[in-house]
Amino acid sequence: MVLAATSTSQKTNLKGESSKLPEFPATNRKKNVPEGLWSKCLSCSHVVYTKALKENLSVCPKCNYHFVIGARERLEQLLDPNTFKELDTHLMTKDPLGFKGAKSYLEKVKQDQKKTGLEEAAVTGEGNCEGRKIAFGVTDSRFIMGSMGSVVGEKITRLIEYAYERKLPLVIVSGSGGGARMYEGALSLMQMAKTSAALARFSKNSLPYISVLTHPTMGGVMASFASLGDFIVAEPKALIGFAGPRVIEQTIRQKLPQDFQTSEFLLEHGLIDLVVNRKDLKQMIAQLLAYCGPARRTRQAGS
Numbered sequence: 196m197v198l199a200a201t202s203t204s205q206k207t208n209l210k211g212e213s214s215k216l217p218e219f220p221a222t223n224r225k226k227n228v229p230e231g232l233w234s235k236c237l238s239c240s241h242v243v244y245t246k247a248l249k250e251n252l253s254v255c256p257k258c259n260y261h262f263v264i265g266a267r268e269r270l271e272q273l274l275d276p277n278t279f280k281e282l283d284t285h286l287m288t289k290d291p292l293g294f295k296g297a298k299s300y301l302e303k304v305k306q307d308q309k310k311t312g313l314e315e316a317a318v319t320g321e322g323n324c325e326g327r328k329i330a331f332g333v334t335d336s337r338f339i340m341g342s343m344g345s346v347v348g349e350k351i352t353r354l355i356e357y358a359y360e361r362k363l364p365l366v367i368v369s370g371s372g373g374g375a376r377m378y379e380g381a382l383s384l385m386q387m388a389k390t391s392a393a394l395a396r397f398s399k400n401s402l403p404y405i406s407v408l409t410h411p412t413m414g415g416v417m418a419s420f421a422s423l424g425d426f427i428v429a430e431p432k433a434l435i436g437f438a439g440p441r442v443i444e445q446t447i448r449q450k451l452p453q454d455f456q457t458s459e460f461l462l463e464h465g466l467i468d469l470v471v472n473r474k475d476l477k478q479m480i481a482q483l484l485a486y487c488g489p490a491r492r493t494r495q496a497g498s
């Protein structure tokens with residue numbers, strides 16, 4: 196999450212009167228320091244130039260905290276430039292239950308579409324990773340927490356089927372704090388079975404499925420396609436699990452270990468295979484694909 200380092204100074208008190216910070220008028224300050232120029236690390240509070248942070252793949256240069264990034268940024272980081280062809284962009288979310296809340300479901304969808312520039316929480320397609328053609332999907336935790344509604348489930352399922360039919364290796368990067376999407380009730384839960392069944396079929400091709408878990412991957416997403424990878428790779432210190440720690444503590448009435456549900460804890464306990472820094476992720480995916488897949492190179496020189 197990018198924070199504007201200049202936006203916190205209080206200009207007026209609760210009664211609307213001027214506060215005691217007159218030396219830099221807000222208008223000048225805004226002019227001189229554009230919003231979002233600096234970002235603050237959510238882990239160590241180190242303030243870093245946003246451009247430098249992006250160049251460092253949105254990882255804090257001081258403490259290695261991995262910032263949450265969007266689906267498009269992830270695509271750029273993991274796929275070769277200009278190789279991505281997006282699939283199923285026509286699938287649109289409906290409101291099958293007529294969900295009522297503070298905001299209607301479709302209002303919430305519209306709001307997050309505007310915020311993220313995405314149609315839905317999943318982006319799927321095919322592209323090249325270090326010269327090797329793959330089927331690639333990513334969920335974006337900024338879009339209704341990356342939760343799996345019917346469209347996300349359908350897009351992931353179609354991607355798996357696409358990979359199966361074309362005999363492509365499959366890579367899905369999950370960032371889903373929301374799990375199943377409550378706005379769609381049982382229809383959302385069904386996506387767990389649907390994606391899992393598609394993966395069972397995909398496995399008949401003996402091609403690899405690499406599941407990459409990023410902060411956060413929880414609930415119905417973790418309980419379906421995210422945990423079914425032939426290789427399960429996670430970014431450092433990602434929150435990964437099914438129910439949240441507070442719910443578990445209240446249920447079992449025991450204190451949980453401090454690093455419970457982190458990538459490192461799950462690596463130690465055998466649920467995941469590798470914890471990989473973001474800067475090494477693309478190379479690691481390419482290496483795993485090279486170990487398993489046939490030599491299906493689309494480009495030869497230097498790849």
Ligand SMILES: [Zn+2]
Nearest residue numbers: 236239255258
């Ligand atoms: Zn930091």
